[in-house]
Amino acid sequence: MRDFLVGLAFLVAGAIVYVVAQGFPTMPSLQYGPSLFPSLIGGGCMIGGLILAIGHVRALKGIGNGMTWRMKREQLRDTLLSLLPALAIVFYILASEWLGAMLCLASIMFVLMLARRTSPLLAFGISIVAALVIDLVFSRYLLIPLPEGLLGVWG
Amino acid sequence: MDAFLQGLALVFNFQTLLVIAAAAIFGVFVGAVPGLTATMAVALLVPITFYMESTPAIAAIVTTSAMAIFAGDIPGTYLNIPGTPASAAYVGESHQLARQGRARETLGTNLVCSVLGGLFGTLVLVFVSPSLAEVALKFSSFEYFWLALLGLSCSIFISIGSKTKAFLSLLVGLLLSTVGLDMMSGAPRFTFGIPDLMAGINFIPVMIGMFALNELMSFYGSSNENRNIPAVHKDKVFSSVPQHIGRYWRNLLRGSSTGTLIGALPGAGADIAAWISYAMGKSRSKNRDAYGTGHIEGIVDASSANNSGISGAWVPALVFGIPGDSITAIVIGVLYMKGMNPGPTIFMEGGGLVYALFTVFFIANLVMLPIGYIAIRSAKVFILTPRKILMPIILCFCIIGAFAINNAITDVWIMLIIGLVAFILARNDFPMAPAILGLVLGGTLENNFMSSMLKSNGDLLSFFSRPISAGLGAMVILIWFLPLFIRLYRRYRGAPQSPRTP
Numbered sequence: 001m002r003d004f005l006v007g008l009a010f011l012v013a014g015a016i017v018y019v020v021a022q023g024f025p026t027m028p029s030l031q032y033g034p035s036l037f038p039s040l041i042g043g044g045c046m047i048g049g050l051i052l053a054i055g056h057v058r059a060l061k062g063i064g065n066g067m068t069w070r071m072k073r074e075q076l077r078d079t080l081l082s083l084l085p086a087l088a089i090v091f092y093i094l095a096s097e098w099l100g101a102m103l104c105l106a107s108i109m110f111v112l113m114l115a116r117r118t119s120p121l122l123a124f125g126i127s128i129v130a131a132l133v134i135d136l137v138f139s140r141y142l143l144i145p146l147p148e149g150l151l152g153v154w155g
Numbered sequence: 156m157d158a159f160l161q162g163l164a165l166v167f168n169f170q171t172l173l174v175i176a177a178a179a180i181f182g183v184f185v186g187a188v189p190g191l192t193a194t195m196a197v198a199l200l201v202p203i204t205f206y207m208e209s210t211p212a213i214a215a216i217v218t219t220s221a222m223a224i225f226a227g228d229i230p231g232t233y234l235n236i237p238g239t240p241a242s243a244a245y246v247g248e249s250h251q252l253a254r255q256g257r258a259r260e261t262l263g264t265n266l267v268c269s270v271l272g273g274l275f276g277t278l279v280l281v282f283v284s285p286s287l288a289e290v291a292l293k294f295s296s297f298e299y300f301w302l303a304l305l306g307l308s309c310s311i312f313i314s315i316g317s318k319t320k321a322f323l324s325l326l327v328g329l330l331l332s333t334v335g336l337d338m339m340s341g342a343p344r345f346t347f348g349i350p351d352l353m354a355g356i357n358f359i360p361v362m363i364g365m366f367a368l369n370e371l372m373s374f375y376g377s378s379n380e381n382r383n384i385p386a387v388h389k390d391k392v393f394s395s396v397p398q399h400i401g402r403y404w405r406n407l408l409r410g411s412s413t414g415t416l417i418g419a420l421p422g423a424g425a426d427i428a429a430w431i432s433y434a435m436g437k438s439r440s441k442n443r444d445a446y447g448t449g450h451i452e453g454i455v456d457a458s459s460a461n462n463s464g465i466s467g468a469w470v471p472a473l474v475f476g477i478p479g480d481s482i483t484a485i486v487i488g489v490l491y492m493k494g495m496n497p498g499p500t501i502f503m504e505g506g507g508l509v510y511a512l513f514t515v516f517f518i519a520n521l522v523m524l525p526i527g528y529i530a531i532r533s534a535k536v537f538i539l540t541p542r543k544i545l546m547p548i549i550l551c552f553c554i555i556g557a558f559a560i561n562n563a564i565t566d567v568w569i570m571l572i573i574g575l576v577a578f579i580l581a582r583n584d585f586p587m588a589p590a591i592l593g594l595v596l597g598g599t600l601e602n603n604f605m606s607s608m609l610k611s612n613g614d615l616l617s618f619f620s621r622p623i624s625a626g627l628g629a630m631v632i633l634i635w636f637l638p639l640f641i642r643l644y645r646r647y648r649g650a651p652q653s654p655r656t657p
Contacts, residue, residue: 006583010323017330025342030605031613034337034344037601041330048323055319082376082578085368085550089571092554093564101555108554109547115375116543123544130548134555142206144559 007053014045100149162510182222251449272459276466301627306421328593368574414460418467424480432460
């Protein structure tokens with residue numbers, strides 16, 4: 001079933017890429033314009049997606065015969081947990097400007113360690129030390145302008 | 156001679172040697188912690204190498220990858236969990252030996268075979284690549300177009316599992332390579348009005364997303380971390396190695412040469428080299444029945460193959476700019492960042508740089524002996540490092556590493572999006588190597604096609620008008636139709652379909 005859905009996703013994505021590519025400007029002096037490669041890639045995605053979906057079309061027949069496709073509770077929990085690092089990155093992107101890179105990183109590490117049942121005291125200590133080290137290496141040594149946020153305001 | 160001495164001076168200085176030592180320790184650590192791959196180690200290293208001179212930067216990558224591939228054997232032997240995918244082929248064998256109380260002996264043999272395999276691959280790199288480069292000097296855009304297409308085609312047909320999925324994975328990489336201003340017309344493509352995307356997608360956030368973030372998400376999506384190390388036995392690390400090498404020297408040579416050859420094929424890395432060498436060793440062994448019960452012969456084949464594969468992958472990367480595996484794909488990006496365009500001219504203009512690179516390979520493989528020995532003696536430390544503490548720290552390195560390339564938050568977004576896509580694809584058994592090759596070779600493919608068309612006024616037949624170009628074109632077409640020929644041949648012979656390789 002998953003392969004069928006992924007195949008469909010490639011089919012749709014390929015169609016979008018193909019349509020967008022048709023809008024790229026053409027130049028009379030060039031026989032092959034900037035739309036050639038994206039169009040070929042879009043076409044390839046459509047064909048590949050179609051082959052993948054057709055190869056797993058039996059999954060649809062199973063649903064038609066009353067078979068349901070439901071995620072087990074543990075599967076759902078594992079899938080949600082796997083999104084934790086992605087959520088942490090979104091948090092960093094949104095909060096780092098005003099909270100500062102160091103505080104953001106420390107909070108991310110602390111929460112992620114707690115999520116895997118690390119003892120809170122250990123998680124707190126390691127998060128603070130690791131955030132300080134990362135900030136020192138990148139901000140002071142490699143001169144990357146990491147946002148200082150609240151720590152910069154306080155001084 | 157001057158260039159050679161210049162090359163030695165580039166390597167034998169305090170900074171480069173310190174970087175090699177640090178990279179070796181980092182490589183051992185990442186390789187020995189299950190779930191962290193050699194490619195991930197290199198992807199994490201790239202933001203740091205950005206701030207180094209070219210020789211220490213390349214030295215760091217070469218040493219880390221070689222060490223990580225060996226160190227992957229440590230958890231494989233003790234826990235039956237391969238530290239890197241390259242150790243997966245013979246993990247059962249190593250673990251069986253560990254259960255017989257021969258863990259250190261097994262790892263000692265692994266270590267020596269890895270060193271010898273790596274040195275063999277390096278010798279091939281040193282002697283073959285300059286001659287190949289002389290041939291490559293005659294290449295024009297027509298030949299480079301076919302070479303890029305050959306590399307991309309190989310990455311699909313060599314991949315394990317569904318070829319349709321490998322093809323789609325490749326298209327994802329190619330699509331990413333089209334983002335930015337078109338080289339010929341200057342038209343923006345898939346930039347969505349974001350100025351940071353005008354110069355194209357930087358490959359470093361893509362690598363970090365594809366290899367590091369993807370692994371992190373897989374880790375948080377799985378709930379078990381049961382890693383009880385069995386009693387560490389007191390057998391000696393190197394005492395039985397001469398006996399094993401003396402008995403299985405043919406396997407060592409065969410594994411090393413097979414590994415180098417497979418490593419040189421685009422898309423096939425150390426892991427495929429190990430699988431194929433293990434299978435070859437088994438099929439030619441007199442003690443075939445002993446395989447799977449803890450037999451050192453298979454380990455000799457495969458552990459020499461995975462390390463020689465790393466050196467082999469550098470041959471096409473240096474000579475043609477076509478990466479042999481995911482690690483050299485990253486390296487090509489680093490070389491471009493350092494203003495060293497990989498290709499035949501690197502051998503002509505590079506001065507001492509090429510000799511420095513060769514020297515680095517020898518040192519990286521030789522340094523494996525002492526540091527590998529220490530790693531085997533202190534295996535417990537690496538294996539029991541809790542991933543629940545390590546993974547959040549790695550995530551923070553990923554975020555800052557992606558940001559540090561251009562000091563732009565757009566790169567963090569790119570890492571996130573690519574990581575999510577890679578996670579979904581990897582969960583559905585899509586191979587990642589074709590996507591990386593697509594990203595790295597996409598620009599080469601398109602630019603050489605466009606240049607060729609400009610030169611020939613759009614005549615597609617001109618791709619077959621030069622002898623080397625026509626030969627390469629014929630090879631590409633042969634590779635495309637090979638599965639069909641094999642199927643027809645099998646039908647003709649009436650043979651049953653063979654099972655897929657593992």
